Amino acid sequence: MVLPARNEATTVAANVTAARACRFARRVLVVDDGSTDATAEQAALAGAEVLCRSPGGSKALAMAAGVAASDAEAILFVDADCTGLTGAHLDAVCQPFIEGNAAMSIGFFDYGPRWNWVVLRCPPLSGERIVPRWVFEAVPVHKLDGYTIEVRLNEVVCEARLATTVRTMAGVQHRTKRAKAGQREGLRQTWEMYRALVSLLVPVGDIRWRTYGFYLRGLTIEGPAPATALRSSIARP
Numbered sequence: 001m002v003l004p005a006r007n008e009a010t011t012v013a014a015n016v017t018a019a020r021a022c023r024f025a026r027r028v029l030v031v032d033d034g035s036t037d038a039t040a041e042q043a044a045l046a047g048a049e050v051l052c053r054s055p056g057g058s059k060a061l062a063m064a065a066g067v068a069a070s071d072a073e074a075i076l077f078v079d080a081d082c083t084g085l086t087g088a089h090l091d092a093v094c095q096p097f098i099e100g101n102a103a104m105s106i107g108f109f110d111y112g113p114r115w116n117w118v119v120l121r122c123p124p125l126s127g128e129r130i131v132p133r134w135v136f137e138a139v140p141v142h143k144l145d146g147y148t149i150e151v152r153l154n155e156v157v158c159e160a161r162l163a164t165t166v167r168t169m170a171g172v173q174h175r176t177k178r179a180k181a182g183q184r185e186g187l188r189q190t191w192e193m194y195r196a197l198v199s200l201l202v203p204v205g206d207i208r209w210r211t212y213g214f215y216l217r218g219l220t221i222e223g224p225a226p227a228t229a230l231r232s233s234i235a236r237p
Ligand SMILES: Nc1nc2c(ncn2[C@@H]2O[C@H](COP(=O)(O)OP(=O)(O)OP(=O)(O)O)[C@@H](O)[C@H]2O)c(=O)[nH]1
Pocket: 003, 004, 005, 006, 007, 008, 031, 032, 033, 057, 058, 059, 062, 078, 079, 080, 081, 127, 147, 174, 175, 176, 177, 190, 193
């Protein structure tokens, strides 16, 4: 399991605890580059292995470093700024993957009944997802660019015509950039993130959007992941 984290001292420990409680987690690896707060210390105290890299990276590069440091055949990525996340949520996200029903299984934040329906049917940008290692490694190095990594992972899965499952993680949200950096700086960072995502539309052909037809055909929307464990038929590995 890989958690990219930069300046997430407020939430990283809770997310490491959730990650460690996931029944499918073998290792919990936090990749920190350039945090100026106590992210690394908090992560280690909560029981994660912490990989400290030099500043100047990006979310995508941190994820790549986490994958490189692991020998797992499948990687569960979890953002370190989630709130309300539990091991049971992560178990439920992993379940369709473990059962062989999906090549990529994704957990979505809980936006409430009206919006969840819409969000679950949009191309997923959520960081909480399990993929086979080869899917991550299939993203060319020059495309490991910050916040666009989720779109790149979607693209690999779509191109290979593989199945995806998505589900809402009940009660899970995250600290927004505005909560972390203040209104003005947070809005600037959010703008930069969306600018990077929209710029994927140009030049035409960088992302083969028509593959989303295959995504939707291979998509299964699962019931919400509960915050506490339900009885499951999956044996603990
Ligand atoms: N190591 C590392 N982690 C990063 C970097 N940038 C973002 N992250 C982490 O990646 C995760 C998601 O980043 P966020 O900035 O919250 O992005 P987001 O959730 O897509 O966007 P918001 O909706 O604005 O919160 C968080 O755990 C961040 O700490 C980075 O440069 N290095």
